[in-house]
């Protein structure tokens with residue numbers, strides 16, 4: 509992935525205008541939940557166990573940040589959020605699949621996620637693996653059913669999802685993360701992991717939002733730069749929260765990274781420097797939004813919020 513060159517930055521402390529982010533997040537989360545409920549087979553559909561398991565994790569109370577970013581990107585490009593909604597749901601399905609598999613005993617072996625018992629704790633490991641598989645497949649089905657746009661026909665949309673979630677991005681990040689456990693790695697290698705494990709899907713979320721608005725290439729590039737930097741900042745903050753917050757606040761086991769001897773920014777360079785890196789990355793993200801000439805309020809507010817979040 510490309511990084512942006514340094515610039516003089518107008519934004520350095522978050523959104524410049526009042527934007528009601530709480531209202532945006534509440535209304536969009538509700539709309540995303542309704543759409544996901546519509547796209548997924550009902551919990552009673554045979555075989556009911558798998559549909560219950562998929563729905564258990566999908567509706568367990570995630571923050572819905574990727575869908576929110578997707579919808580906000582569509583709005584920034586002058587598109588209709590309704591057209592972006594299937595893609596927002598597809599990304600959330602992929603994200604939820606990755607969390608279910610990440611929590612398995614063969615991976616991070618976690619008991620809690622989104623404030624509830626992990627999928628395998630409730631349904632068993634076999635069903636949890638299959639629920640993850642089914643959510644990943646569901647994402648591609650939802651995307652294949654969307655209408656497609658002149659600049660971004662179905663092929664482009666499917667390729668976007670596949671490349672973000674495949675063995676060169678999401679899976680590559682997870683593999684590198686697993687292989688780095690207990691080892692001392694360089695900041696450069698840690699960046700490689702974060703780019704793939706986290707930034708790729710956040711970047712994909714905003715790019716798909718732009719694509720659903722049939723955005724021109726310059727806007728897609730601005731969204732790519734924005735998503736890349738917000739995605740990296742997101743993971744640095746995630747690592748910081750792991751050592752500064754309680755399990756209750758996070759809804760997942762806090763302090764896991766240290767116990768598993770995971771490579772993180774706080775373990776590599778300390779908390780203060782990590783906070784500075786997250787803030788710098790967010791400033792870079794803000795600067796990408798200039799291309800939208802003041803129409804990216806929601807994206808701007810989301811980036812500011814993600815930097816300051818406490819869970």
Ligand code: GRG
Pocket residue numbers: 569570571572573603606607609610622678679682705706742743746819
């Ligand atoms: C294919 C067996 C197999 C496993 C795949 C790819 C993968 C496992 C896991 C992805 C790695 C991962 C969990 C990355 C971390 C990204 C991250 C910070 C997730 C937390 O996102 P939030 O805070 O979560 O948005 P909520 O619950 O709010 O949606």
